[in-house]
Amino acid sequence: MKMNSKHAVLLVIALILFTNLTNRIINALITQDSKIISPQLTTAKPIPTDTKPSKRKIIQSEKKRYPLVPDDPAKYGIISQSKDEVPRTQVGWDLFMEKAITKSKVLEDENANPALEKMKKTSEEFQTREQEVTKQISLFEKRLEANPSDEEAQERLQTLYMLRSLGKTLKDKVVAPAP
């Protein structure tokens, strides 16, 4: 098969046209691309003055919530006392501390040692503390005798009873033995 010169010229022209066309398309895309790669460093676009938060919303992260189910305090060693069960006397508080602290053996726990160590007292020092508490107790007992409806005296007396009972409970652990 022989190709004459006329056909060859046509073929070459077609190839040139095709190559040119393809190049133009690809160049156009590359030029567009390079424009993106080299952005203008100016903020030419005017900032809208009526900016309103109407675009995509902020999504608030919702923390997972568990249903609230009341617990039994006893499960955690918490001692619940109704108004009538709250001790009103020194003896009552002594019994309470005995139950809460001594019988529960919390002072035997190794974690208790550093706390007890910090509270160490000589026998005389401990006695002084007890005497000061006792003095305050008799002060508020007298005040309450004079006015049985004195709520502040009642409250403070309860606190002082609690403190003295706690002191008695801790005594053996915090009073350093005589040298």
Add this chain to the structure above:
Amino acid sequence: MKRLNNNKGMALITAYFVLSTLITLSVGFAYSSINELRTANRYKDSTKSFWIAEAAINDFIADTNMLNSGQPNVGCENNICAKEYTLNSYEIYLQKQDTASVRYVSALATVGGIQRQIQVEFPANPPDVFDNTISSGGNIALSGALAVLEVYDKTRITGTFTKSGIGTSGWFEDKQQGVSSTLTTLKYPDSNNNGTSDEFNDFVEFNRDIVSTYDPAEVVYIQSNSTQNIVPNTQLAGVKIIYVEGTSAGAGDVNVIFNATWQANQNITVISTGTVNYIQPLTVATNSRLNTIAWDDYYEPSILYSTHSGVTYAHDLATFREVFDYSISDGSVIGNNGMTANEVVAHKEFNFTNPVDSDGNVPPGFEGLVGESSGGYVSTPSAWKEI
């Protein structure tokens, strides 16, 4: 009809056939290339918009006031403030929403029509009272006999400091009186949405909501009007909140006896709708803290040497009375209605320990409990996500 007796035309047909095959292949190749280029461009635009959004978030971190109401081109609506601007000719839509416990900031960037949005969260800034050793929304009154009160770092008092008794003395490293109550108190938000904040029902709703966000294993929730006596117990290891909820204000008192936080690194908060009595406090385990929140008063008596570490918050009065020995409190004390100290031959010392951890987290139960003056952003976001 003339009959061709040669095959010269075949060359032309063959040439056209070859040419059309080449054209088809070339067009296919070009089409495929163009598609790939478009995909690459889309990917590039997407990546670019992602990083532009990230840059906008960093813009905000560099200037956290840029979205405040009143700033140029900032619009606010329903507690959301937004601004639209361009960065290197790319469109950015930056917005923020401040809630009681979390600050949200989001940046939406558009490049070549492709949008990507990044959102970060900041924990709410701790209230100012967490910077103080003592914050008293009322007066501070010291009374007793041979009693010494010593306060290191900041003491902020809305009222005044007074002392009475024989041989009492008060020493403050940095004391300011007459300070605005917004800097000395913590108020509860309007959790029950009745239009009034800081009511007893707000307190109850707020704490229920906070407690429900904790794993049930970390919470002891007691509904009772009885007094609860918390004594040391191994069952309390790992517990973060003990919430005692009475049916009315002042009910559901709590006595914390001797010590309840014997686990190292345990940060536990006792919340009561009544009063909290911390009798003979001793928090000695490494980094352990016992925080208290009382709707009513807080009392702290001690017969022997005592140490307490944590935040003490009383919606009413914080009272340190019946103190008979050296007693040290490390942390922050907040008494919305004031503070009293009553000692007998004793020495009470207060030191400041930052209750906020390095990530900006406040102790359990205090999340979202902000003072009126609280604002701004902590330096590092607590969460990041693409939305």
